[in-house]
Amino acid sequence: MIDKNFVKELVDRWLEGKDYFLTDLTVSSDDR
Incomplete structure (x- = not known):
């Protein structure tokens, strides 16, 4: 199992x- 803390760090x-990417991802999820 992958360490979630490690993934979060990456x-x-x-x-x-690149906060704009996170925003786009959230908006895209809402569109579904």
Whole structure:
């Protein structure tokens, strides 16, 4: 099983300076 904290760390680093992606993802999910 993958360590959720490890995944969160990777995601947080990747999304750093890319908050617009997270926003787009949320909006796309709401459209479904």
